[in-house]
Structure formats: structure tokens, C-alpha cells
Amino acid sequence: MATTDESTGAWFGADGQVSQLRGLLFKASCLGATVLTLFLVFVFLIYVAVDAVEPGTADPAWWATVVATVALPAVVLSLYYYRSDPRAGEVAYTALGLPVAAALLAGGVGIVFRHVVSPHEWLALVIAAIVAYGALEVHERTRDAGALERAAVGVVVLGLTIVGVPGLVPSLRALILSLPVLPMAPLSLLGTFVVPVGIAAGWYVRRARENERAGSIAGGATIAAAALGVVAGPLAGVSWTTWLILTTVVGVPVGLYVERVFRGGEGVSGLALPLVIAAGVVVCAVVVDAAGFAGPNVWLDWEFLTAAHSRTPREAGIYPALVGSVMMIIVVAIAAFPVGVGAAIYLEEYAPSGGLLGSVVELIEINIANLAGVPSVVYGLLGLALFVKAGALQPGIVVVGGLTVALLILPIVIVSAQEAIRGVPDSQRQAAYGMGATKWQTVRTVVLPRAMPGILTGTILALGRAIGETAPLLMVGVAAVVRISPTSFFGLFSAMPRQLYSWAQLAKPDFYHGVLAAGVLVLLIVLLMMNGTAILLRNKYQRRD
Structure with a gap:
């Protein structure tokens, strides 16, 4: 019999079972709203990308070359991962996205060292910060002070080491910058930016492998690879600043991730995807250049990222x-x-x-x-x-x-x-x-x-x-x-x-x-x-x- 309770009757059917119709309708509505939102965002991204790349201006043969050398091998390999080795698929997508994300971060770091702080200013800032941290640690170990005293001491120490008192007391950072002799800019950046990154990489490897020697090799290799760029970078047409940043911001995360994959032993074959795509890009560039196929009229290129506004x-x-x-x-x-x-x-x-x-x-x-x-x-x-x-x-x-x-x-x-x-x-x-x-x-x-x-x-x-x-x-x-x-x-x-x-x-x-x-x-x-x-x-x- 159907229930006679008016307050709950709408939720029960004639057989006394709970009706799932409203729940199913609510689930379908939420799913439809999600799909609609994703579709609209996807359409917007496609619309913007088409205007920025103008794919219709490229020769059909150019697109055919790109599909045959880059897209098709990547899709085939991705399908293989999906059907046969999902763990390798996770590794493949991470290994493909990590260098891109690291490269974007490297661009931001490059902007900071080019426009915000010079290598010598960074050297002075790091030394001042180390001195401030040491002073705070000494105060922490020698006095059992309250939170208010700690805050006051922290403000005073940071003020004297980094900011100073304008017109009265120069900061430690300013005193370092006023020295008549400072290390060369590459050495300043190498010692205060690359060396800490190398130490952190070595510590990570030592902790992960529980091997002191492996950590020392990882840290030393990072510092040596970056130091090599001070000499070899200009010979290869790359500035030493760019080499240092690429080595630390891009090379270290990618290297640590590859090391982690090999150490774990799972999904190692996923590392093949970025290599296949990179090889496809090289082959595509050679074929397109040899055949003379015209590519798309791209607006988003390197010149756009590095140029200023113009009326043209x-x-x-x-x-x-x-x-x-x-x-x-x-x-x-x-x-x-x-x-x-x-x-x-x-x-x-x-x-x-x-x-x-x-x-x-x-x-x-x-x-x-x-x-x-x-x-x-x-x-x-x-x-x-x-x-x-x-x-x-x-x-x-x-x-x-x-x-x-x-x-x-x-x-x-x-x-x-x-x-x-x-x-x-x-x-x-x-x-x-x-x-x-x-x-x-x-x-x-x-x-x-x-x-x-x-x-x-x-x-x-x-x-x-x-x-x-x-x-x-x-x-x-x-x-x-x-x-x-x-x-x-x-x-x-x-x-x-x-x-x-x-x-x-x-x-x-x-x-x-x-x-x-x-x-x-x-x-x-x-x-x-x-x-x-x-x-x-x-x-x-x-x-x-």
C-alpha cells in the first residue's frame, strides 16, 4: 500500500519504496550544468586559440606533416598507456607537463633577475637574510621570550639587516652593496642561487635513496652543470643568466622527477612520450624546411613575448x-x-x-x-x-x-x-x-x-x-x-x-x-x-x- 503520510507521501511510491526520481533529476541537472560549463570554456579557448594561431593560413601539407610526425605518434602512445599501462600514462603526462611548467617559471625568474633585483643585489639580500636568521636563532636559544618580544626582536633584526633606518642607519644589505669590490655577477648568482638549489637537490636525493654518496653526486652535478654555463653558455649563444636559470629551475625538477620514476620502477616507459614528441618536432621541422611548406600565421610567437607595444x-x-x-x-x-x-x-x-x-x-x-x-x-x-x-x-x-x-x-x-x-x-x-x-x-x-x-x-x-x-x-x-x-x-x-x-x-x-x-x-x-x-x-x- 502507498503511504498516507502527507509529509512523506511524495517520496514513496505505491509499493512503499523510496522514490529515486528527484535524486536522479538532481544528478542529471548537476551533470548537465557541469558539461555545459566545460563546453562553453572549451569553445572560448578554441575561439581565442584560433584567433591567436590562425590555423587556416597554413598549407594543408604542413598540417599533414605535423599530424604524421607529432600528433599521430603521441596519440598512439597515449592509447597504449591508457589500455595497457595506466601508471605509465600518469608518468608520461607528468613528464610532458613538468618541463612546460618549469619553463614558464624560469621565465618569471628571469624577469625577476633582469628587472627586479640584480645578481649583486640578490647576493646582498641573501647574506642579510642569513645574518638575520642567525641572529633570531641565537635569540631563540639564549632567551625564553614571549611572543611579543620575539615579534619585536624580529622586526628590529630584519629592519637593521635588510631595510635599515632611512637617513640614520644603513642596512647590512646596503653596506654590502657599497663595498668597493664584489664578486662578479655570474659568481654572485652561482653562489647565492645555484648552490642553495644544488644543496636542496642533494638533500632530496640523499633522503629518498638513504645514500649520502648519491646526494653528494646529485648536488655536485647540479652545481657543476650550472657553473659550466658561465663559460660554455656564451659560446653556445646562450647568456650565462639564462643557462643558470634553465639548469636550476628546469633541469633540477625534471631530473629529480626522472630519478624518482627510475627509483620507483613503475611507469618508466611513460618517459618515452616527451622523447617521442620532441623527436617528432625535430623531424617535422626538418621536413617542413626541406619541402618549403608554409605554416600558420601565428600571432603568439617569441617576438610577441619579447617586444613592446607598437602601432603596427x-x-x-x-x-x-x-x-x-x-x-x-x-x-x-x-x-x-x-x-x-x-x-x-x-x-x-x-x-x-x-x-x-x-x-x-x-x-x-x-x-x-x-x-x-x-x-x-x-x-x-x-x-x-x-x-x-x-x-x-x-x-x-x-x-x-x-x-x-x-x-x-x-x-x-x-x-x-x-x-x-x-x-x-x-x-x-x-x-x-x-x-x-x-x-x-x-x-x-x-x-x-x-x-x-x-x-x-x-x-x-x-x-x-x-x-x-x-x-x-x-x-x-x-x-x-x-x-x-x-x-x-x-x-x-x-x-x-x-x-x-x-x-x-x-x-x-x-x-x-x-x-x-x-x-x-x-x-x-x-x-x-x-x-x-x-x-x-x-x-x-x-x-x-
Whole structure:
């Protein structure tokens, strides 16, 4: 008999069984919405890619050569992995994507060493940071100070070693830069950038293989390969800076991953996919050059990435805006990450939970959550009033743009960091207290290491939003076009979204379809790489749990 209960009758059929119709309809609706969203995103990416590459301008024979030498072998090998060796497929796709991601990161590091900090400035900064860390460690070991004293000592030490007192006391960094004799630029970068990376690589191999000799060989090989570039790089037509960065930022991650695959012994055949694709590209280039097949009329090429804006579409590039975006993101990260994480730590670990102060803290948390949804143009007005009007800073400089966008993502960083800290089991805190640890020791050694993957995931996603914002930059006077890349954080700059907005206003079809599409594709690649990094951190954190 069918049920007679009016409140539950709609959920039961005539035979008394629970009806699954609504659940199936809800599942189908969610699936349809997901498929529709992915389809629309895919169509948008295809539309932008077609405008940026213009595949219809290539000879059919060129496409046939590409398919026969590159696409077909890759597809056949991928199908083999899918049907016969799924583990090798995972290795193949990782081995194919890792060099691409590392190359993009190497480009960002190259921009930093070219426009943000010179090798000598990096040398002085690293030495000052080491001295500051040593002083803080000595203070930690010699005095049982409270959290407030530690914070005050940290501010003083960092100020004296890195910043100094303007007009009164020079910093240790400034004193190092004022020395009459400094190591040559290649040696400075080799000692303060390559050597730490080599030590880290050696430590990783030693720990993974439990072999001191293997770690020493890995670290020594990294340093030797980079040092070889100081001499051999210019002979091969590659600058020594490029060689050092490629060796450390691209060669080390790829080498460590290959070593890990061989050590594990599973999916080793997956390493063949990037080799097959690379060999196919070489064969394709030789055949196309010998036969004289015309390729597509590509807008997104090396010249576009390294040139400045021009009134001629074919000569226009995005490099100054790319440099400006990188410098702006550095300011955003430096301003938003410590403040956001510090606020989250206080709200979750130190803030009172009852009484009048507890009500004030609850009100603050509600307002922080609400600020995460405020339109970005409002933050542009806030940055204009706070940094340009009240702070008397020049509009359109990197610091103003970075601090304004930092205000935009600060609530997002705080909320995501709170969720990550809240996710740490309370039993781990109680265990630390039971061992005699103080509140600060528990937060530093137990809570933060456990919550850091979640904090980094939320921060990277927030930085991904920051790099694509346009409205705040318009409000603080960021230039539409800058033909010279900024050389300091107080220089005028343009960012990628601001440059794209200015290109969209031009009436020339080549700008609107070709140049603009190429710029959008560059911005999308950067965003996808940042979001992909966040996803990898999240997945690794979940597997660790």
C-alpha cells in the first residue's frame, strides 16, 4: 500500500519504496550544468586559440606533416598507456607537463633577475637574510621570550639587516652593496642561487635513496652543470643568466622527477612520450624546411613575448606588461600573504571566544567574509584614496597597483588561511601542550606546518585572481601602454589585463582579433598554471592525510 503520510507521501511510491526520481533529476541537472560549463570554456579557448594561431593560413601539407610526425605518434602512445599501462600514462603526462611548467617559471625568474633585483643585489639580500636568521636563532636559544618580544626582536633584526633606518642607519644589505669590490655577477648568482638549489637537490636525493654518496653526486652535478654555463653558455649563444636559470629551475625538477620514476620502477616507459614528441618536432621541422611548406600565421610567437607595444600589429608585444604583472604580483604576495596569514592565526588561535571581546572578534570575522565579495572597483577607489591621496604616492607605479590589488585579495587569503588552520585536528594541539610546548611553539611547529598546504592553495588561487584584475588598476592610474619595462617598484608600469583592455579599444581588426587574442592566451596560460599549482598542492595534501 502507498503511504498516507502527507509529509512523506511524495517520496514513496505505491509499493512503499523510496522514490529515486528527484535524486536522479538532481544528478542529471548537476551533470548537465557541469558539461555545459566545460563546453562553453572549451569553445572560448578554441575561439581565442584560433584567433591567436590562425590555423587556416597554413598549407594543408604542413598540417599533414605535423599530424604524421607529432600528433599521430603521441596519440598512439597515449592509447597504449591508457589500455595497457595506466601508471605509465600518469608518468608520461607528468613528464610532458613538468618541463612546460618549469619553463614558464624560469621565465618569471628571469624577469625577476633582469628587472627586479640584480645578481649583486640578490647576493646582498641573501647574506642579510642569513645574518638575520642567525641572529633570531641565537635569540631563540639564549632567551625564553614571549611572543611579543620575539615579534619585536624580529622586526628590529630584519629592519637593521635588510631595510635599515632611512637617513640614520644603513642596512647590512646596503653596506654590502657599497663595498668597493664584489664578486662578479655570474659568481654572485652561482653562489647565492645555484648552490642553495644544488644543496636542496642533494638533500632530496640523499633522503629518498638513504645514500649520502648519491646526494653528494646529485648536488655536485647540479652545481657543476650550472657553473659550466658561465663559460660554455656564451659560446653556445646562450647568456650565462639564462643557462643558470634553465639548469636550476628546469633541469633540477625534471631530473629529480626522472630519478624518482627510475627509483620507483613503475611507469618508466611513460618517459618515452616527451622523447617521442620532441623527436617528432625535430623531424617535422626538418621536413617542413626541406619541402618549403608554409605554416600558420601565428600571432603568439617569441617576438610577441619579447617586444613592446607598437602601432603596427605585427610588431606589437606584451613584454613590458608581462614584466609589470610579475612585479605587481611580487608586491601583492609580500603585502597580502604575511598580513593575511598573521590575521588568520590570531583569529583562530589567540582571539578570545567569549565576552565583549569575543563579540568584537565575531563581528570582525563577519566583515572579513563580507569584504571578500565587494566589487573590485571599490578597492580601486580605496587604493586611490589610501595610497595616492593620503599616502602621496605617484599614481600608476608598481607599489600603488600592487598594494591596491593586495587589499582586494586580503580577505580571501584570511578566510582560506582560517579554514586551513581550523582543519588542523585539535588533538595535535593538545598533544603539543601535553609535551610542555607553549602556545607559540604549538602554532609554529604543529599548526602552521599542517595548515601550510591549504594556506598556499588559497593564496595561489587568490593571486590568480589578482593577476587578472583590471578595474582597480584603472582607478589608481595604471598606464594603458608602457613601452619600457619598469626597473623598480616605484616606476610606472602596465599590467597584462590593462594592456589587453587598451588593445580592445583599438579599431584595427588585426589588433582586436590577432594581438588581443594572443595576449588573452598568454594571460590564460599564466592563470591555468597558477590554478594547476594550487590543485597539485591540494591533492598532495589530501593524499598525505
